[in-house]
Amino acid sequence: MASPSVSLIVLAAGQGTRMNSDLPKVLHPLGAAPLLHHAMRAGQALDPARIVVVAGHGAEAVTKAARAFDETVDVVVQAEQLGTAHAVAQAAPLLAGVPGEAVVLYGDTPFVRTETLEAMLAARSRHAVVVLGFHARDPGRYGRLVTSGDTLEKIVEFKDATDEVLAISLCNSGVICAEAKLLFDLVAAVDNKNASGEYYLTDIVELARAQGHSAGVVICDESETLGINTRAQLAEAEAEFQKRARAEALEDGVTLTAPETVFFALDTHIGRDAVIAPNVVFGPGVTVESGAEIKAFCHLEGCHVSRGATVGPFARLRPGAELAEDVHVGNFVEIKNSVLDEGVKVGHLSYLGDAHVGEATNIGAGTITCNYDGVSKHRTEIGARAFIGSDTMLVAPVKIGAGAMTGSGSVITEDVPAEALALGRARQVNKPGFATKLMDLYKAAKAAKKGV
Ligand code: UD1
Ligand code: CA
Numbered sequence: 001m002a003s004p005s006v007s008l009i010v011l012a013a014g015q016g017t018r019m020n021s022d023l024p025k026v027l028h029p030l031g032a033a034p035l036l037h038h039a040m041r042a043g044q045a046l047d048p049a050r051i052v053v054v055a056g057h058g059a060e061a062v063t064k065a066a067r068a069f070d071e072t073v074d075v076v077v078q079a080e081q082l083g084t085a086h087a088v089a090q091a092a093p094l095l096a097g098v099p100g101e102a103v104v105l106y107g108d109t110p111f112v113r114t115e116t117l118e119a120m121l122a123a124r125s126r127h128a129v130v131v132l133g134f135h136a137r138d139p140g141r142y143g144r145l146v147t148s149g150d151t152l153e154k155i156v157e158f159k160d161a162t163d164e165v166l167a168i169s170l171c172n173s174g175v176i177c178a179e180a181k182l183l184f185d186l187v188a189a190v191d192n193k194n195a196s197g198e199y200y201l202t203d204i205v206e207l208a209r210a211q212g213h214s215a216g217v218v219i220c221d222e223s224e225t226l227g228i229n230t231r232a233q234l235a236e237a238e239a240e241f242q243k244r245a246r247a248e249a250l251e252d253g254v255t256l257t258a259p260e261t262v263f264f265a266l267d268t269h270i271g272r273d274a275v276i277a278p279n280v281v282f283g284p285g286v287t288v289e290s291g292a293e294i295k296a297f298c299h300l301e302g303c304h305v306s307r308g309a310t311v312g313p314f315a316r317l318r319p320g321a322e323l324a325e326d327v328h329v330g331n332f333v334e335i336k337n338s339v340l341d342e343g344v345k346v347g348h349l350s351y352l353g354d355a356h357v358g359e360a361t362n363i364g365a366g367t368i369t370c371n372y373d374g375v376s377k378h379r380t381e382i383g384a385r386a387f388i389g390s391d392t393m394l395v396a397p398v399k400i401g402a403g404a405m406t407g408s409g410s411v412i413t414e415d416v417p418a419e420a421l422a423l424g425r426a427r428q429v430n431k432p433g434f435a436t437k438l439m440d441l442y443k444a445a446k447a448a449k450k451g452v
Helices: 035-044 059-069 084-089 114-123 180-189 201-210 231-251 434-450
Strands: 006-012 050-055 074-077 101-106 129-135 144-148 151-156 170-179 215-219 280-282 298-300 315-317 321-323 328-331 333-336 338-340 345-348 351-353 355-357 368-370 380-382 393-395 398-400
Touching: 006 035, 006 059, 006 084, 035 050, 035 059, 035 101, 035 114, 050 059, 059 074, 084 180, 084 201, 101 114, 101 180, 114 129, 114 170, 114 215, 129 151, 129 180, 129 201, 151 201, 170 180, 170 201, 180 201, 201 215, 315 328, 321 333, 328 333, 333 338, 333 345, 338 351, 351 355, 393 398
Parallel strands: 006 050, 006 101, 050 074, 129 215, 280 298, 298 315, 315 333, 321 338, 328 345, 333 351, 338 355, 351 368, 355 380, 368 393, 380 398
Antiparallel strands: 101 170, 129 170, 144 151, 144 170, 151 215
16 A cells, blocks of 8 residues: 655666666666656655655756656765665755655666565565565576575675575565665665675665664565666567556557557556557557557557547657547548547548647548748647648648638638638649640650651
């Protein structure tokens, strides 16, 4: 259960050297969201009273990303990365006097589940310090958990471990939970006399025990503790994220015809009984309501698709596309920053940008809002029950009144009053017999050229 007396400390100061990137590691995207958001989301489900992100490398950008997730988060800057205990200590001034628990998460460890964090909080009734551990298939360079019965005796870092300790497969995930006050007291007592010359957060276990406190371990599946250090691990994590997102969507009552071809973002919301056909990609900020249908090969981001709407195949909904109930968007249609009221139809080959389209209006094939003049964007307003003829160019800013029509192929540069028919094209001229004459002329010219 959520507890109001939890504070989260998210460590995100590291550079992530092995990513070989100018971008701070925690800002690399996973599920179309910064890596950092994943840990924050798992922690936020605990309904924490405070969230403190410890930033360092790329602090400005990391702060921006943290605030984009939750504008109430506090960010502290750890100017020099002297170790995980030193990182936690940076949060002390902000959380001093805040009662309750503190949970330390890593910004580069995206898959820790909220249920696991809840189990750790529950284990606090038995232990003053609770560490999240896992049995590693390949313990590699992880810190090892030295236990005796139900008690965690100490954590030994790889570089400081004896062969005997290295034989232990129970490893430290990095997630630690303790009463905030105790955590900061312990962290303040950590020194850097070890093989790395760093202030290890892991040392607080031995310190706590020396003061007569008990420490314990909650064990989770290794898949939850996957930390991202390299691009290869990031790619692996993306596959894992998508696998989970697909399973969750199916569980939530969404039809996925070919789940393995659909890609979700961390914040994708899809209602029950929505149908998602093969090869659909969701960027950030998409909501698809119950019963809507997204046909094959669509790309959606920053948009809202209401009940009963159908999209695609081969459609692109860009940020600000707002589709009301029963809207139909067909093949090769792109919609950006536009509101389509109930029952609007845009069936084929159209671009609508910076527009509002009133209810039940039909947009003919090939219609384009010419919204950009090379310098500024301009709006197109189309009233309800209008009929826009195929291949109409709507040169914005322009308004089409309710119930108005435009003739096919029109270039509309002036407002059209309600219920008027606008024709903005050259008048047709028929020249009897000219086609045959012209063809004969061309043939004669070609023959003359070849010298036949
Ligand atoms: C840490 C643990 C190790 C554990 C492993 C799990 C310590 C001493 N060791 O090792 O027991 O098995 O994680 O992945 O805690 N960070 C800061 N400031 C710092 C140092 C680190 O914010 O000064 C952040 C990093 O950005 C990262 C996290 O803390 O998100 C972990 O740091 P990292 O250096 O990767 O620790 P490990 O050596 O992997
Ligand atoms: Ca690490």
